[in-house]
Amino acid sequence: MAKKRKDKREFEEPAEYDMSSDTQDEFNNEPPMLSRSDSRRGKKKTIFKYPLLNLLIVFFLLIPIVIVIVFVTVQNMGSNEVKTETESTVNVSDNTQAKEEKAKAKKAAEEKAAAEKAAKEKKAAEEKAAAEKQEQDAAAAKKAEEAKKEQETAEQKAAEQKAAEEKAAAEEAQKKADEEAEKKAAGGSHTVQAGETLYGIARSAYGGAGAAAGVEKIKQANGLGSNDVPVGTVLTIPQ
Structure with a gap:
């Protein structure tokens, strides 16, 4: 009620306006018109009339805002920490x-390098072993060939020597045969050897058929009185 009275007092017309009774009654029936300055002034007075209520309203309005700000800040800090920790x-x-x-x-x-090195070393060892084996095989083949050649040469020499000996023996035999034939044909002399007899010498000189006659010829030619002839005696063998 006091507020209404106050508002009514604030909006009463100034005393300087002098209107007729009809106009005054009609004006009283209508709501009073307020100017902008009066309206603002009235609003300000209304707002600041109860400061405690205003503080409570402001407090309750700010609480959600503060909570939201704190929540967002904490969340951002947590997300930054999680992000930093995650990045770390x-x-x-x-x-x-x-x-x-x-x-x-x-x-x-x-x-890989060790395997390649081992493979290279193994390959080099195999190549070296193969080369050594090849050299050994070549040396063995060469040695076998030389031995074969030496054997062939020795066999050839032995054959040649044997042929030469046989030839020499044949020539010697032929020579002896020729000499005996010449002796038989032209006569000659003979040195008595150990174990020889006059009959054997006559047989050699005249053959088996004329051995007996040959003994007599040899005895007569050499002046022998018996058939005993000492070793070393040179006998003349007549024809």
Whole structure:
């Protein structure tokens, strides 16, 4: 009620306006018109009339806003921490994985190099062994060929020597035969050897059929009185 009275007092017309009774009654029936300044002034007075209520309203309005701001801030801080931790974990994991991959690649390269080196060494050893074996085979073949040639040469020499000996023996036999034939044909002399008899000498000189006659010829030619002839005696063998 006091507020209404006050508002009514605030909006009463100034005393300087002098209107007729009819106009005054009609004006009183209509709501009073307020100017902008009066309206603003009235609103300000209404708002600041109860400061405690206003503080409570402002407090309750600010609480949700503060809560939202704190929640967003905490969430952003947590997300930043999680993001930082995740990035750190990812970086550490990436670094560890990169190191492991690098170590694996290095180990694989070393194993590959070692395998290639072992393969090269094995190949070189095989080639060396093959070359040595080839040289040994060539040396053995050469040695066998030389031995074969030596054997053939020895056999050829032996055959030639045998042929020469046989030829020499044949020539010697032929020579002896020729000499005996000449002796038989032209006569000659004979030196008595150990174990020879006059009959054997006559047989050799005249043959088996004329041996007895030959004994007599030899005895007469040499002046022998018996058939005993000492060893070393040179007998004349007549024709």
